[in-house]
Amino acid sequence: MPIELKHTIAPGTLARSPQPSLRSPDGQLTLRAPESTDAPAVLEAFQDPVLSYWHARTMDSLDEARAWVATTHESWRQEGTAQWLVTRTADGAPLGRMALKDMNLLDGLAEVAYWMLPAARGQGVAPRALDTLTDWAFATGFHRLDLLHSTRNEPSCRVAAKAGYPLEGTRRSSALHTDGWHDMHVHVRIQESYEKHS
Numbered sequence: 664m665p666i667e668l669k670h671t672i673a674p675g676t677l678a679r680s681p682q683p684s685l686r687s688p689d690g691q692l693t694l695r696a697p698e699s700t701d702a703p704a705v706l707e708a709f710q711d712p713v714l715s716y717w718h719a720r721t722m723d724s725l726d727e728a729r730a731w732v733a734t735t736h737e738s739w740r741q742e743g744t745a746q747w748l749v750t751r752t753a754d755g756a757p758l759g760r761m762a763l764k765d766m767n768l769l770d771g772l773a774e775v776a777y778w779m780l781p782a783a784r785g786q787g788v789a790p791r792a793l794d795t796l797t798d799w800a801f802a803t804g805f806h807r808l809d810l811l812h813s814t815r816n817e818p819s820c821r822v823a824a825k826a827g828y829p830l831e832g833t834r835r836s837s838a839l840h841t842d843g844w845h846d847m848h849v850h851v852r853i854q855e856s857y858e859k860h861s
Contacts (some may be wrong), residue, residue, distance in 0.1 A: 692749060702728035743766060808845065
């Protein structure tokens with residue numbers, strides 16, 4: 664049965680071009696596609712107990728990290744997930760990761776996800792990188808971006824607020840962590856609110 668709705672973002676819009684590098688408005692951060700040389704930094708990130716507490720995925724070797732990098736390139740080509748490594752523009756040092764997950768080009772929907780290396784936390788890197796990603800997503804045509812985190816993850820809640828993602832509500836017992844089920848805050852940015860505040 665045909666779908667009468669027109670795609671918010673035409674299929675192939677992302678895949679037909681290389682994944683773009685994004686520069687923060689202050690020029691201090693660059694978001695770029697991960698490369699195989701980033702594997703040590705990615706592996707280091709997943710050894711951090713804070714990050715591993717909030718993520719179900721584990722990573723135990725450079726081979727696994729390189730495989731993760733390879734999947735990011737394939738995910739871009741399939742227009743399912745887009746992953747960026749957040750780096751310091753001045754020297755290219757890796758600081759963290761930003762992503763759009765579960766991209767739905769028909770409806771123009773995606774979920775934001777991120778993590779920061781320990782040395783980059785508390786310096787405003789995550790909100791600035793999230794602002795940069797959000798600007799690109801809305802300029803590309805996405806309509807709604809969701810940001811979900813455990814209600815116990817207060818730092819992530821602060822990142823959402825600083826990046827202009829208001830709290831929409833709470834999804835009760837909706838994410839399974841290693842210590843059981845967590846309630847999840849849902850923060851949202853939509854294209855209309857972006858246009859009003861641009």
